[in-house]
Amino acid sequence: MQLRRRSLLLGGLAAGLPLPAFANAPTGRELALVNLHTGESLKAAYWEAGAYVPDALTAIAKVLRDHRTGQVHPIDPQLLDLLTVLSGRLETKKSFQVISGYRSPQTNAKLHAKSAGVATRSLHMDGKAIDVRLPGVQLASLRDAALALGLGGVGFYPREQFVHVDTGPVRRW
Numbered sequence: 001m002q003l004r005r006r007s008l009l010l011g012g013l014a015a016g017l018p019l020p021a022f023a024n025a026p027t028g029r030e031l032a033l034v035n036l037h038t039g040e041s042l043k044a045a046y047w048e049a050g051a052y053v054p055d056a057l058t059a060i061a062k063v064l065r066d067h068r069t070g071q072v073h074p075i076d077p078q079l080l081d082l083l084t085v086l087s088g089r090l091e092t093k094k095s096f097q098v099i100s101g102y103r104s105p106q107t108n109a110k111l112h113a114k115s116a117g118v119a120t121r122s123l124h125m126d127g128k129a130i131d132v133r134l135p136g137v138q139l140a141s142l143r144d145a146a147l148a149l150g151l152g153g154v155g156f157y158p159r160e161q162f163v164h165v166d167t168g169p170v171r172r173w
């Protein structure tokens with residue numbers, strides 16, 4: 001677990017997001033989240049003075065844990081960057097409402113059995129995907145902003161009222 005966390009962190013630091021994405025946020029990166037299943041929320045300055053803040057990443061991973069099993073898994077810092085850029089583009093300071101963050105293999109298998117929309121090998125299991133909505137922002141606007149970034153996968157779920165974003169290959173559904 002420790003090794004995996006380290007490699008995720010290094011991966012995020014080495015690759016990072018294209019700088020223009022952060023042109024309007026030069027000083028730090030802050031993310032506000034509320035987990036709709038647990039009611040837990042946080043506002044974390046997870047990037048400061050040119051580096052990711054380990055304590056903040058730990059706190060975020062806890063809020064985004066698999067609420068069904070309680071398992072905590074590191075979250076890809078680039079996914080957090082993606083959300084930060086999104087809220088910047090949409091000019092909102094509201095908290096992302098999180099429907100699903102990390103999913104353990106057990107939970108994913110259960111959800112897959114119930115719904116064809118859940119992949120067998122989901123990026124949620126790697127801490128690289130999140131299902132969110134933003135209060136005050138049309139779901140289609142959130143989807144379009146995510147697509148415009150061209151940074152990973154974007155899934156649109158109007159019936160369930162969320163948008164899935166991930167840091168995998170660029171694709172849409």
Ligand SMILES: [Zn+2]
Nearest residue numbers: 129130131164
């Ligand atoms: Zn998802």
